[in-house]
Amino acid sequence: MDFGLNFFPVIDPARKSAPEYYQETIKLAVAAESLGFEHVQTVEHYGSPYGGYCPDPVTLLSAIAARTSRIRLTTGAVIAAFNHPLKTAAKLSMLDNLSQGRLDAGFGRGFLPDEFGLFQVPMAESRARFAEMVDVCTALWSEDSVTWTGEFYRFGPVSLLPRPVQRPHPPVFVASATSAESCAAAGKAGHHLQVVPSVTSREQLREMLTAYREARAASDHPSRPRIQIKYTCYLSENRAEALETAERFERNYVDHMAGAVAGWAGTRSGQYPGYEKFVDKVRGYDFDAALAATKVLAGTPAEVRDQLAAIAGWYGDDLTVSIQVSPGHMPYEQSERTLRLFADQVMGEI
């Protein structure tokens, strides 16, 4: 197992200011690099405390790139429907160059009706836009001259500048797929995978990963398949403290998520089967059940090591586990303590 650091700011501005959040994020990323973490990653969300402190992952990762030298930088993820692929390919390539080849480019479809409303993009187009975004970016990165005639975009011939450092192109991660079919498609295309175990059942995720690995093995893509799996982690030598903190900040996450997914009440989309149940799912959230199902890492170092062993048993020991240690408005010192304890007594002991 490898380990990375995930930033998903679910923060009410009244609880922690944005300058404070960014400075803390950069400090944690620098610490993560020195502690041997493989990557840092961050999200793209708009207009609500649910991720809204990071509407542009590249802007934050570029600042982190300037303060680090080894750790990889992952978009987790760029949302295809809200970005122009030419612009996206170009700025991701800038980040690959600024970081001397440390970019892992994660792309997602997005899933919040309110965000699609802000950008006036029909949710029904999200799958097609995602596919075109990934295809445009890999073409612009790999080929010296591209003439593009797609469903949404037409341009060229053009030679993208800057050319990316990583050849033929930076690794592409498909983010947050929730079906075995999507995972198989990602594997067949030679892409890597980002999964979020909190939104799928254990059985469903196992099927997804099996479909991905089989399709990837059957493809002729030479790179080693990489799977990033995301967990929030609450760690303390004092078990009660870890669990109390976990329950409080998971509740903060769920409360803000309830606002962000409210647009699903009364929305149905054939492209997002079952998402209309999001509102009820969030309303029915139960921390003890989530902990028992290992949807979150929480407890003493020994307990978290056991949780990771279980995860490796279910999903494979070739995963990169991306942990969030700075949920919500947690004080910085507590996040850094979690990070160091994890590096010292969890990562180091597995």
Added chain:
Amino acid sequence: MDFGLNFFPVIDPARKSAPEYYQETIKLAVAAESLGFEHVQTVEHYGSPYGGYCPDPVTLLSAIAARTSRIRLTTGAVIAAFNHPLKTAAKLSMLDNLSQGRLDAGFGRGFLPDEFGLFQVPMAESRARFAEMVDVCTALWSEDSVTWTGEFYRFGPVSLLPRPVQRPHPPVFVASATSAESCAAAGKAGHHLQVVPSVTSREQLREMLTAYREARAASDHPSRPRIQIKYTCYLSENRAEALETAERFERNYVDHMAGAVAGWAGTRSGQYPGYEKFVDKVRGYDFDAALAATKVLAGTPAEVRDQLAAIAGWYGDDLTVSIQVSPGHMPYEQSERTLRLFADQVMGEI
């Protein structure tokens, strides 16, 4: 007079690699901060050596923000037609937060037919898109809740996150206006100004600045008007060396500009009167004439001081002169030498 540092990469990738360019740019920005320069700024261009190393100014400025603490960060400029205003407002606000309030937000219309072609935006819309971009950004930055119904965009109600640090909003610069009317409009709106003397006659620029200052004074905007004026600077104790270098890199600039403006051959646009003559203008470029007309700063420190005194006489001594010291594929050491010589023997002596 204040002074800033301008980055406009006109670089053939075969002559200098992108990672090298970015590392050098960051080093120069750090040096500029320590030498007392007021700002750094950079452009947005696509798909050709004419600026193509910087398709996203925010990505580069974010890296610079992470390595500096005082110097201001200027987009010079974000091109309205190629960016979604919601995304732009959000990521510029991230930069304002990452830098603790050091953003100066420059916006431009763009002027290259090939770039409009890449983004499938009619050039005839550029003025309206520029106006809507500036209005959307200032609204999202200033107001807690925005419902927008414009010509190109409709969204809301939404509260932008993160909120910018600078209140009511980061300073807005109108970039590269070429008419007195545009400058008067910028002044009336309380905006700041970026001008490029190489593309206008001295008389035209004087009229533009007069129109701007009069409109600004008649407006009730409390902030001090700021005017950034851009020059490439070639400086050496050895006059012949400075001029030889200047001629070589100005020629490099003009040669690459010829490729970038080729789309104007046979193009006419009522929104860009006279731009169809760009191709001939570039073809007829004469270095000695440009030097004699002080379109470029070049020579010994004493000569450049005289050139700046003339500029102050023509255009006012309240300008911020933004110098480019790293044109084309110039070796880094030479750029840093120019910067230090300028700080020591030009800036310090005025």
